[in-house]
Amino acid sequence: MENIQKQIQDITLHATEHDLQLLEQLLKSFQLWKSGNNTTFISSLLQMERKISDDDCEITIPISPLLYNTLHIVHGGMTATLLDTAMGVLANSLVPEGYGAVTTQLNINYIAAGIGEHMVCTAKMEHKGSKTLVLSAEIHRSDGVKIAIGTGSFLVIEKKNIG
Amino acid sequence: MENIQKQIQDITLHATEHDLQLLEQLLKSFQLWKSGNNTTFISSLLQMERKISDDDCEITIPISPLLYNTLHIVHGGMTATLLDTAMGVLANSLVPEGYGAVTTQLNINYIAAGIGEHMVCTAKMEHKGSKTLVLSAEIHRSDGVKIAIGTGSFLVIEKKNIG
Amino acid sequence: MENIQKQIQDITLHATEHDLQLLEQLLKSFQLWKSGNNTTFISSLLQMERKISDDDCEITIPISPLLYNTLHIVHGGMTATLLDTAMGVLANSLVPEGYGAVTTQLNINYIAAGIGEHMVCTAKMEHKGSKTLVLSAEIHRSDGVKIAIGTGSFLVIEKKNIG
Amino acid sequence: MENIQKQIQDITLHATEHDLQLLEQLLKSFQLWKSGNNTTFISSLLQMERKISDDDCEITIPISPLLYNTLHIVHGGMTATLLDTAMGVLANSLVPEGYGAVTTQLNINYIAAGIGEHMVCTAKMEHKGSKTLVLSAEIHRSDGVKIAIGTGSFLVIEKKNIG
Numbered sequence: 001m002e003n004i005q006k007q008i009q010d011i012t013l014h015a016t017e018h019d020l021q022l023l024e025q026l027l028k029s030f031q032l033w034k035s036g037n038n039t040t041f042i043s044s045l046l047q048m049e050r051k052i053s054d055d056d057c058e059i060t061i062p063i064s065p066l067l068y069n070t071l072h073i074v075h076g077g078m079t080a081t082l083l084d085t086a087m088g089v090l091a092n093s094l095v096p097e098g099y100g101a102v103t104t105q106l107n108i109n110y111i112a113a114g115i116g117e118h119m120v121c122t123a124k125m126e127h128k129g130s131k132t133l134v135l136s137a138e139i140h141r142s143d144g145v146k147i148a149i150g151t152g153s154f155l156v157i158e159k160k161n162i163g
Numbered sequence: 164m165e166n167i168q169k170q171i172q173d174i175t176l177h178a179t180e181h182d183l184q185l186l187e188q189l190l191k192s193f194q195l196w197k198s199g200n201n202t203t204f205i206s207s208l209l210q211m212e213r214k215i216s217d218d219d220c221e222i223t224i225p226i227s228p229l230l231y232n233t234l235h236i237v238h239g240g241m242t243a244t245l246l247d248t249a250m251g252v253l254a255n256s257l258v259p260e261g262y263g264a265v266t267t268q269l270n271i272n273y274i275a276a277g278i279g280e281h282m283v284c285t286a287k288m289e290h291k292g293s294k295t296l297v298l299s300a301e302i303h304r305s306d307g308v309k310i311a312i313g314t315g316s317f318l319v320i321e322k323k324n325i326g
Numbered sequence: 327m328e329n330i331q332k333q334i335q336d337i338t339l340h341a342t343e344h345d346l347q348l349l350e351q352l353l354k355s356f357q358l359w360k361s362g363n364n365t366t367f368i369s370s371l372l373q374m375e376r377k378i379s380d381d382d383c384e385i386t387i388p389i390s391p392l393l394y395n396t397l398h399i400v401h402g403g404m405t406a407t408l409l410d411t412a413m414g415v416l417a418n419s420l421v422p423e424g425y426g427a428v429t430t431q432l433n434i435n436y437i438a439a440g441i442g443e444h445m446v447c448t449a450k451m452e453h454k455g456s457k458t459l460v461l462s463a464e465i466h467r468s469d470g471v472k473i474a475i476g477t478g479s480f481l482v483i484e485k486k487n488i489g
Numbered sequence: 490m491e492n493i494q495k496q497i498q499d500i501t502l503h504a505t506e507h508d509l510q511l512l513e514q515l516l517k518s519f520q521l522w523k524s525g526n527n528t529t530f531i532s533s534l535l536q537m538e539r540k541i542s543d544d545d546c547e548i549t550i551p552i553s554p555l556l557y558n559t560l561h562i563v564h565g566g567m568t569a570t571l572l573d574t575a576m577g578v579l580a581n582s583l584v585p586e587g588y589g590a591v592t593t594q595l596n597i598n599y600i601a602a603g604i605g606e607h608m609v610c611t612a613k614m615e616h617k618g619s620k621t622l623v624l625s626a627e628i629h630r631s632d633g634v635k636i637a638i639g640t641g642s643f644l645v646i647e648k649k650n651i652g
Contacts, residue, residue, distance in 0.1 A: 077244025333516040353496040403570025
């Protein structure tokens with residue numbers, strides 16, 4: 001606790017208003033994760049909002065400086081995380097009780113820079129086999145420009161065998 | 164500031180010792196990022212340690228619950244982030260002054276679960292053209308097991324045109 | 327010429343009716359190629375029939391034992407050839423006069439076995455930049471089952487610089 | 490038979506010496522395939538020569554105009570066929586008796602033009618699981634230049650379930 005108070009003091013000493021907003025957002029991610037409202041810290045950090053139907057999964061995230069690469073656009077790894085999550089959520093919703101779907105392969109084509117207010121990823125099923133699933137997804141930014149497309153392979157395995 | 168103090172109180176009220184360690188780590192990532200020691204928040208969050216030579220780039224990260232997916236193994240998106248960063252750092256070290264290399268495509272095969280103490284990603288150059296670069300990378304975990312391999316395409320562009 | 331007549335004799339000596347049909351088909355591919363009706367021997371061999379519009383390119387091929395792998399289903403390399411050709415034809419139709427589009431990357435997910443009477447590949451544009459193009463394609467077989475999906479990256483280059 | 494003789498006459502009427510050599514090569518592919526010396530027509534057409542060990546598989550093919558695309562370099566689909574075959578041969582050598590390995594995903598980065606006398610593809614195992622295999626491969630041309638790299642995913646299935 002002392003360390004944490006010291007860290008907060010250190011950060012806030014030189015912080016701009018914008019820095020403090022980002023810190024608040026970061027702490028909120030931690031709170032959400034620990035409260036169990038979001039399933040992973042990453043999902044909380046990216047402030048993922050999910051809509052899932054039988055056929056597709058849509059995840060929206062706001063674009064925050066916490067997700068930037070050195071060029072101040074969304075880091076390709078964060079785009080990959082969004083794609084993998086949207087496909088993974090849909091894949092896991094489609095396997096039988098007691099089974100999970102783990103990503104075995106992911107391919108992404110980056111098309112345009114991740115800038116603007118938010119990004120929306122839509123994943124859909126391409127193939128549902130008993131052992132493997134194939135999904136595709138695409139991401140658009142708030143001005144409507146498509147910024148990435150991807151495909152993923154998933155292996156269906158019994159949950160007790162995962163990890 | 165008031166919000167932040169309230170958030171800290173709220174978090175620490177029900178926190179275990181382990182939770183507090185993770186919070187400290189998270190705040191340290193923020194500090195590092197703001198101090199400019201690491202180039203992005205993501206790199207700080209993943210606690211990336213880089214070694215770069217003419218031919219390859221090696222990045223090591225500790226495995227933390229902050230990187231977990233719902234199965235309590237490293238999130239595939241974090242593995243993708245590590246691969247993309249190691250390849251991107253090497254690619255950017257190889258283009259002429261005033262130019263940058265942006266990822267246009269990333270393919271990953273996930274081989275084994277991301278568990279254990281840390282992960283090491285090694286990227287190497289496969290092709291260096293004047294317009295495009297191709298790199299490959301692989302990730303091993305601390306027990307020596309290879310957990311992912313990947314390839315990436317990069318487009319060489321003038322820095323003033325990026326973003 | 328003597329060699330060729332000897333080869334024909336040797337082949338036809340032990341040939342079944344079906345073998346002779348395949349030989350006829352093969353010779354027809356060679357004739358078509360040499361007559362310039364098809365642009366490449368491969369296109370002739372696969373008996374590609376193209377329909378191209380502003381937005382997509384559709385190529386249909388009959389399934390022949392000449393395209394089989396050791397399991398007597400269409401060889402994955404032939405499926406890749408069909409995908410690459412459909413995307414490449416569309417890409418090349420979209421670049422300015424004097425420019426060509428060369429494949430720099432191809433990713434394919436194989437979903438179901440290539441069997442039945444024919445395969446239809448439909449390619450569409452995902453991104454048209456001045457330097458790079460991204461396309462996607464999918465292949466269905468005659469019974470309507472989707473057997474593969476793929477994406478491709480293309481680099482736009484001046485024709486005089488190709489090869 | 491009459492058709493075939495007519496086709497041969499038609500082809501040889503306007504054929505150059507080089508055309509006749511290609512026709513001989515084509516007929517030789519058909520002979521080899523039918524004699525059962527090569528496992529598929531495609532392997533015969535590409536004149537594949539295989540060396541396989543416990544750890545890798547090397548396939549060499551001569552570059553022939555039969556493999557050209559419209560730019561008179563090796564068709565990307567033929568490069569894909571070579572990669573898929575080298576990986577597939579190795580994969581199938583590594584699964585238990587009664588099982589086969591089918592390609593579920595293939596990713597290729599094309600690096601340089603396929604020109605010169607021949608191409609050599611070397612495939613190696615990256616991961617051998619009980620259900621899935623991951624392999625990688627690279628292709629060099631006769632002047633030593635690397636022209637493509639690729640990775641492939643394979644699913645292990647009982648032979649009676651294939652096709």
